[in-house]
Amino acid sequence: MPDYDDIAYEIEDRIATITLDRPDALNAFTGRMMSELIDAFDRVDADDDVRAVIVTGRGRGFCAGADLSAGPETFNAGSRGADVGIEGMRDGGGRVALRIFECTKPVIAAINGPAVGVGITMTLPMDVRLASETARIGFVFARRGLVPEACSSWFLPRVVGISRAMEWVATGRVFPAAEALEGGLVRSVHAPDDLLPAARALAAEIADNTSAVSVALSRQMLWRMLGADHPMEAHKIDSRGIWALGQAPDVAEGVSSFLEKRPPRFPMKVSTDLPDFYPWWEDRPFE
Numbered sequence: 001m002p003d004y005d006d007i008a009y010e011i012e013d014r015i016a017t018i019t020l021d022r023p024d025a026l027n028a029f030t031g032r033m034m035s036e037l038i039d040a041f042d043r044v045d046a047d048d049d050v051r052a053v054i055v056t057g058r059g060r061g062f063c064a065g066a067d068l069s070a071g072p073e074t075f076n077a078g079s080r081g082a083d084v085g086i087e088g089m090r091d092g093g094g095r096v097a098l099r100i101f102e103c104t105k106p107v108i109a110a111i112n113g114p115a116v117g118v119g120i121t122m123t124l125p126m127d128v129r130l131a132s133e134t135a136r137i138g139f140v141f142a143r144r145g146l147v148p149e150a151c152s153s154w155f156l157p158r159v160v161g162i163s164r165a166m167e168w169v170a171t172g173r174v175f176p177a178a179e180a181l182e183g184g185l186v187r188s189v190h191a192p193d194d195l196l197p198a199a200r201a202l203a204a205e206i207a208d209n210t211s212a213v214s215v216a217l218s219r220q221m222l223w224r225m226l227g228a229d230h231p232m233e234a235h236k237i238d239s240r241g242i243w244a245l246g247q248a249p250d251v252a253e254g255v256s257s258f259l260e261k262r263p264p265r266f267p268m269k270v271s272t273d274l275p276d277f278y279p280w281w282e283d284r285p286f287e
Helices: 031-046 084-088 092-102 152-160 162-171 177-182 192-209 212-225 231-245 249-257
Strands: 008-013 015-020 052-056 105-110 128-132 135-139 174-176 189-190
Touching: 008 031, 015 031, 015 192, 031 092, 052 192, 105 192, 128 177, 128 192, 135 177, 152 162, 174 177, 177 189, 189 192, 212 231
Parallel strands: 015 052, 052 105, 105 128, 128 189
Antiparallel strands: 008 015, 135 174
16 A cells, blocks of 8 residues: 555555544644645546545544644745745645546545534535534634635535535534534534444445446536536537447446346446547537
């Protein structure tokens, strides 16, 4: 397994578990953690044996937000150099969020404790969020004089709606897991000892029963259609997907296994067998 400092990475039963691993600091987010998370998701996409990803935290916290050990200058990039340039201005949480958005595997957040600031915004491009009863969540930026980061001004309203998103952002208050559940931010709330088993059960449901290629395409279709301005855009890519996969081995296996009442054995791999129109958002218009 890769040698990381601020995260841990392990694979079992075709499920990759990425653990934020600074428990003494409630897994506060650092530049090193950013780089290691991006690298871990690169590994996830490169490994055809990985079918789903769980992200959780070590100890009693998920992620307490940005590491504030630099004090009042924590967010002042200019104080650390003369001219950082456009690239240097990019926020680290946004880099992680965009990498997760591009992932071809479904991503499940197991929020095991406090998750504030980037600790919660990094979960927004993940596909499903489960929370422990001990989780406390906060979009606290306005209370620090900042604005939301990690692309959360795009993700959060799409996940919970604009009214709830604006309430949480404008107040900056920290709220319990029950409110996150009621607001649609998390899918379910669990006793602490039941959280990871529940996340693993969901990941196993994906890994054991679905086509990796189907899931990879479906994940990108659903996320990217959130920005489409007309359902015709979905019809275009739906049609291309049905046409391409309808002739592919995974569909033949999916239908055969259903008719024969046996578990499927899908042969296609994400690394080599995605249809040639992928990524369609960089391709020519549908003809």
